[in-house]
Amino acid sequence: MPIRNRLNRTLPPNSSELIRMLMEEWTKPKNEGQPVIVLEGGKEQPQHIYVIWDQWQGLDQTQRSEIIMDVVEHLSGPHALADISLVTVAMGLTTEEAKRLGIEAA
Amino acid sequence: MTLRDYIETHPETMQDMELASTDRLWEGIELLVAGRQSAGAYLLGYVVEMVLKNACFLFDGARPADEIRPRLGPCRSLGKQCFPAIGCENYHSLVFWYHVLLRKRYIAGRPLPSRMARELGRRIARIHSMWTVDMRYYPDRQIHPDTPGHIYDDVFWIYDRRGQLGR
Numbered sequence: 001m002p003i004r005n006r007l008n009r010t011l012p013p014n015s016s017e018l019i020r021m022l023m024e025e026w027t028k029p030k031n032e033g034q035p036v037i038v039l040e041g042g043k044e045q046p047q048h049i050y051v052i053w054d055q056w057q058g059l060d061q062t063q064r065s066e067i068i069m070d071v072v073e074h075l076s077g078p079h080a081l082a083d084i085s086l087v088t089v090a091m092g093l094t095t096e097e098a099k100r101l102g103i104e105a106a
Numbered sequence: 107m108t109l110r111d112y113i114e115t116h117p118e119t120m121q122d123m124e125l126a127s128t129d130r131l132w133e134g135i136e137l138l139v140a141g142r143q144s145a146g147a148y149l150l151g152y153v154v155e156m157v158l159k160n161a162c163f164l165f166d167g168a169r170p171a172d173e174i175r176p177r178l179g180p181c182r183s184l185g186k187q188c189f190p191a192i193g194c195e196n197y198h199s200l201v202f203w204y205h206v207l208l209r210k211r212y213i214a215g216r217p218l219p220s221r222m223a224r225e226l227g228r229r230i231a232r233i234h235s236m237w238t239v240d241m242r243y244y245p246d247r248q249i250h251p252d253t254p255g256h257i258y259d260d261v262f263w264i265y266d267r268r269g270q271l272g273r
Binding site for chain 2: 046060061062064065066067068069072073084085086087088089090091092
C-alpha cells in the first residue's frame with residue numbers, strides 16, 4: 001500500500017446544498033432512495049416531520065431541525081404545509097440513528 | 107465516560123432540562139447568597155430559559171424522554187412568521203421564548219390568563235434587561251446593585267408557576 005504524506009479532510013455538508021437537495025426531494029420525490037420524508041399528524045393537529053437521510057452526518061440536531069424548517073418555510077403551492085405553526089418537531093436522522101430509535105417510514 | 111462524551115452521545119431530553127433547571131436554580135441561589143452575584147445571576151437566567159422552553163414543549167405534547175433539539179427549528183420558524191422583530195439569540199432569548207409560549211397557547215385557543223401573561227411579561231422583560239448569555243465575558247462590576255434582588259424575585263416567581271405555563 002502506498003504511503004502518503006497528506007490527509008484529505010472530509011468537509012461537513014454545506015447547509016444551503018442540503019436545503020436545495022431536500023427541497024428538490026420534497027417537490028419532486030424520487031421513487032426510492034434518500035432522503036425519506038415522513039410527515040406525521042397535521043390537519044389541525046400538531047405535525048411532526050422526520051427526515052431520514054445519511055447526509056445529516058456531521059450536523060447536530062439543531063442544524064438539522066433548522067434545515068428542515070427552512071425548506072418547509074419555502075414550500076409553495078400543492079407542496080406547502082397547511083399551517084407551519086402546527087409543526088412541533090422537525091427531526092433529521094441518519095439511517096443508523098433512525099434504526100436505533102425504532103423509526104422507519106410506514 | 108467523561109462529561110463531554112456523555113453529553114455528545116446523549117441528546118438532552120425534556121426530563122434532563124427539567125432536572126437541570128432545578129439544579130441551576132439552587133446553585134444560582136447559593137452563589138447569590140455567597141456574594142457571587144454575577145455568577146448567580148448568570149445561572150438563574152438559564153433557569154428561566156429552561157422553564158420557558160419546557161413549558162412550550164410540554165404544551166406541544168412533549169414527553170419526558172423526548173429530545174429537545176428537534177423542537178427548536180419549528181419554534182424559530184414560528185418566531186419568523188409571527189414576531190420577526192424578536193431574535194431568538196441562538197435560542198437563549200427569554201423574550202423570544204415568552205412570545206413562543208404566548209403564541210402557541212393563542213393558536214391552540216388556550217391563552218394564559220391575561221393577568222398572568224402580563225405579570226410574566228413584566229418579569230421576563232426585567233430579567234431580559236439584566237441577563238444575556240454573553241455576560242459570562244464581563245467582569246462582576248458590570249452588574250447593577252439591584253440585579254441580585256430583582257433576579258431572585260423574578261426567577262422564583264416564574265419557577266413557582268412552571269407547572270401552569272405549559273398546561
